[in-house]
Amino acid sequence: MDLFDNLPQPPDATPTQIAPGAFLLRGFALEKAPSLLQAIEAILQQAPLRHMLTPGGHTMSVGMSNCGALGWVSDTSGYRYSARDPLSQLPWPCMPACLLELAQQAATQAGYPQFQPQACLINQYTPGAKLSLHQDKDEKDLASPIVSLSLGLPAVFLFGTPRRNDRPQRYRLAHGDVVVWGGPSRLAYHGVAPLGDDEHALLGRRRINLTFRRVYENYP
Ligand code: SIN
Ligand code: FE2
Numbered sequence: 722m723d724l725f726d727n728l729p730q731p732p733d734a735t736p737t738q739i740a741p742g743a744f745l746l747r748g749f750a751l752e753k754a755p756s757l758l759q760a761i762e763a764i765l766q767q768a769p770l771r772h773m774l775t776p777g778g779h780t781m782s783v784g785m786s787n788c789g790a791l792g793w794v795s796d797t798s799g800y801r802y803s804a805r806d807p808l809s810q811l812p813w814p815c816m817p818a819c820l821l822e823l824a825q826q827a828a829t830q831a832g833y834p835q836f837q838p839q840a841c842l843i844n845q846y847t848p849g850a851k852l853s854l855h856q857d858k859d860e861k862d863l864a865s866p867i868v869s870l871s872l873g874l875p876a877v878f879l880f881g882t883p884r885r886n887d888r889p890q891r892y893r894l895a896h897g898d899v900v901v902w903g904g905p906s907r908l909a910y911h912g913v914a915p916l917g918d919d920e921h922a923l924l925g926r927r928r929i930n931l932t933f934r935r936v937y938e939n940y941p
Contacts, residue, residue, distance in 0.1 A: 736901070740902070741904065742903050743902035743903075744830075746831065746898065746899040749826075749827055749897065750870055753823060757820060757823065757870075758923060760820060761929060767811075768786045768814055770845050771786065773795040782851055783846055783850050783851075785843065785844055787841060788814045788815065789813060789815070789839055789840045791839045792804075793842045802840060802936050816841050820931065824868045824933040825837075827868050827870075831903075833901065838935050839937065840934045840935075841932070841934075842931070842934070844929065846928040847916065848874075848915075848926060850913075853912050856883070856909070861938065863908070864903075864938070865903065866901050867903065868899065868901050869899065869932045869933075870898075871897070871899070871900075872924060872931075874921045875928070876893075876913050877891050877893060877894075878891070878914075879910075879914065880909060880910075881911065882910065883910070884910075891914070896924075
């Protein structure tokens, strides 16, 4: 066993390029994680996590909610963005300044300044939950990147290319890691392998992932 295995990983100052236009920012949100989690828990009080139905009628293993002007939703009529939570018919909770700033700072570090996200999808994984390989293509604005923040239990993130049949690379995403993908990788296929069972000091047997997206070039 490596004696240094339990030491905290110092955040990487420089983003690691994982594909053209795609970057991994290790530990980028580590210091702010406790306050980000407080903000997330407050959102989930207003707009609780729920397991949405896929257009094919399957229940997703990942629990989801949203904050921001728009939220990503799925049901048997399809995937789309909605300004209201279908459970309450209320607007989604506002995107807290701490989350917006973190997403903008990460985007800037990755070479995407001026990122103005309109939507933040909150994904909660419990052991066994997974997300099949897919493209984020429900957004009209494909010039803006996707910013993805990981908290809690580590997961294996699969990241490929815009071609379905290219074998994806595998990255272990830990608490506080951020991935940003845009430009030539904006439509890259990606997914999450089934979450392993473990206990995280702040989140217990859970992983929370936030993805920040700009949906429309001009909105409202
Ligand atoms: C997503 O693709 O929306 C989520 C990715 C992740 O959980 O890391
Ligand atoms: Fe995605």
